[in-house]
Amino acid sequence: MSSYVLGIDQSTQGTKVLLFGPAGEIIDRLDKSHHQYIDERGWVEHDPIEIWQNLKGLVAALLQKNAVSAREIAAIGISNQRETAMAWDRLTGEPVYRAIVWQCARGTAICEKMRRQGLAQMVQDYTGLPLSPYFSAAKLAWILQNVPEARKKMQADRLCMGTMDSWLVFCMTHGQSFRTDYSNASRTQLFDIDQLAWSEEVCRAFGIRPEALPTVTDSNGLYGVTDFDGTLDAPIPIHAVFGDSHAALYGQACHQPGMAKATYGTGSSVMMNIGEKPLRSQHGLVTSLAWCLDGKPSYVLEGNINYTGATISWLKDSLQLIQSPQETEALARKANPRDTSYFVPAFTGLGAPYWASNAQGLFTGITRLTGKNEMVRAVLDSIAYQINDVAALMQQESGHKLPALRVDGGPTKNAYLMQFQTDILDCPVEIPSAEELSAIGAAYGAGIAAGIYGQETVFQTLKRHAFTPKMDAEDRQARLAGWKRAIGQVLAPLAAHNS
Incomplete structure (x- = not known):
């Protein structure tokens, strides 16, 4: 057989x-x-x-x-x-x-x-x-x-x-x-x-x-x-x-409305299952089909981010600040906590929820405290801030409070980034035992359709490790306010040009 x-x-x-x-x-x-x-x-x-x-x-x-x-x-x-x-x-x-x-x-x-x-x-x-x-x-x-x-x-x-x-x-x-x-x-x-x-x-x-x-x-x-x-x-x-x-959402077993995942790849997709009826976003998210299984459609809210994991490649290949992505965790932990620099990676514009295709990236808030460690940390932090922008808006528009964000992709191996992500989100971040969630979702879908796998049992093969928030609310709000100011610096010239 x-x-x-x-x-x-x-x-x-x-x-x-x-x-x-x-x-x-x-x-x-x-x-x-x-x-x-x-x-x-x-x-x-x-x-x-x-x-x-x-x-x-x-x-x-x-x-x-x-x-x-x-x-x-x-x-x-x-x-x-x-x-x-x-x-x-x-x-x-x-x-x-x-x-x-x-x-x-x-x-x-x-x-x-x-x-x-x-x-x-x-x-x-x-x-x-x-x-x-x-x-x-x-x-x-x-x-x-x-x-x-x-x-x-x-x-x-x-x-x-x-x-x-x-x-x-x-x-x-x-x-x-x-x-x-x-x-x-x-x-x-x-x-x-x-x-x-x-x-x-x-x-x-x-x-x-x-x-x-x-x-x-x-x-x-x-x-x-x-x-x-x-x-x-x-x-x-x-x-x-x-x-x-969508395959990653399926592989992460986010099969019920309100469940969400984020895939950290070259860019990132943050996706929330919203069930059998489409919900139109009013603030920059998109509505798509999650999938259609056996003739039954399911919908998602999604925000797509152009550059997340690719920013780490940029640190290595273009700036040559690192030799390998694995170095970034230790460097970020060594960064001066009083440094105020932010990085907005708008290399080819900004995706959700801003949709500014002509935006250009920037480092901002740089002082004499800013060096290699701080720049690496700002790049890692930019990934988490962008994910949070989308996840916060999803919760607002869908009415679902995230029980946790299920994540996958290479950058999830970075414990600094995952802890910062859960702190900024203020909800648990869950990482599955296997990495290739897109391939897993597609293979499980095919195996179930072919009668090889059972819908109720095959997803139980994935175990999860959770990061939980440790940052206090005042610190979180101050950091988010700094990120919003940085985004504003990117968008302001575009608004002035369009006016």
Whole structure:
């Protein structure tokens, strides 16, 4: 009997493939990074062919390493970087352009033009998302406006446009299946989250034909079967697809309204389950589909932050203040407690809840006390402040008080950051025993759909370690006030310019 499940996490930095056992335990994982194409304008791209080749190689290597045959794999689950968007030829499978990564703000002019045309509210009403180059729609519109081949293929009904999951499913099924799930669809800024269908009005506003978009399928639906382009000796069903943050929410067992998680990756997603009906935010959060399981949709409030874990990479690669991310915890603990510096990491604008795509980052409050240790601490603290901005607003708008924030991602290993996070949030922060929550969520969804895992038992394999608040209220409020002043310094020039 097939008793293993493969979990694929196609992240911003690379591809991860995990092998799960009969009880949902992680047996092994392999991963491989792909090239980041970044130019002087800050535009960010990936090579989708490179990603597909990496995935095929990893799957074959993982199964060979563990002496597991394809016939022993019951199902595959996929989680993916969400708003990254691309277009390819429906007949040949050849991309017409590189994938435009979610961090890339090249669609800003397109969004600004639409805003001047009075289309911003219409877009948000249908999609639950504020008009922004962050989402897929403006990236796809940019391809259509700047790649003549793409326009020609769309007019000839030969163009596929989608997110990374739909590209991988297309490749995995030899072009037989062009599908995405509800969570990914809801992040494109083209999907009507009330009617659960592509919005013709919004697609028209962006110049996109709905026929070029994938079929939207249950997150635990059957997406086809794959032998990874002949790499394996037997086909395996693809039985779950989730956007990575949604997969992490599912893997964290945040299945009830009011439960929330934060994923610390290159950027961060803070997400709260709000149940079966959408709730529109009035203050900068977005409403999306958490997932749709067996025909039953669930919704979330979410705030996306452009730069969290990536700020630590910046300390290492650009400033060369550290040799490895592990150093940051000790350096932050050595920082002078009287230092008043703050860092706002608006490298390519600010995400939720500010949505200021033209914002620029800054260090502020610097004095003679500020040195290397203090700068490192300010960078770590900026992660926690940004998470708190979103979490506080979620509680306010949803009416749910957070019982705890469940967290995942590499930076959660930093005990200084996690303690500061719980202190600023003033609620417990819970870290699961396993790290790869996006892959876990996708694999568990696939395994449950395939009848390998039990819904009530498989999530019990995760144990949790909790950090609890220790900071007094006066200190917390003073620190938050300093952060708000720093944010104000970033936003004030933009407000003056717009006026």
